Amino acid sequence: MIVLARKERDRQLRKSDILTAAEHVFALNGYEKATIQDIAKEAQYATGTVYLYFKDKESLYLYLVEEKIASIMSICREETAKVDDATRKLEIYIKETLNFFEKNRDFFRIFVLEKSKHQWTIDRKLSKSPALTNKLKLVAELIKTSQDQGVIRKDLNAEQVADILMAILSTIIFGWLNGEMKETAHLSDMAEYVADIFLKGVKQ
Secondary structure, eight states: OHHHHHHHHHHHHHHHHHHHHHHHHHHHHOTTTOOHHHHHHHHTSOHHHHHHHOSSHHHHHHHHHHHHHHHHHHHHHHHHTTOOOHHHHHHHHHHHHHHHHHHTHHHHHHHHHOOOHHHHHHHHHHHTSHHHHHHHHHHHHHHHHHHHTTSBOTTSOHHHHHHHHHHHHHHHHHHHHTTOOTTOSOGGGGHHHHHHHHHHHHBO
16 A cells, blocks of 8 residues: 555656646647647656646646646635635636736746647536536635625526626736737736626626
């Protein structure tokens, strides 16, 4: 059992090393130019070792993005659970989301700058991922809490309102990453503004 546990720890460590290397390579070279060989070299493993964990570059990229989304959702769920006020929950969700994308901007800029045919295929696959499903579920929960507390109109569909909020955030994030918001030094500076505009549009 001890030997098996050690092997599993080693396996997880190698996988973590590969993901860290992949994030750096994708951010530096972009998706199209990055190769499994580049990632293996960055991780200081043989190319074959990377293929033991991921069948190709696309599966590695998808896994990494889903891990990123799961990470921000974990942060948002943990932070919003610390308060009871619905408005404050939404403000925290918005701020933490913007903070996360700002801290990981080199990696997420790939989504903005690369829209090749292959990238669109990846985006379609991501749209069906459990990570994005859980993201919508969390935001819808926040909307429903706001409706229960009388902050947001109860006649609105929570899932549709959640989609709208996520679309607003995506537009701002992608515009900032693409350099279209030069007057905004920090993405997180937009948090209060976004919360204000959103809540004024759906308030009770």
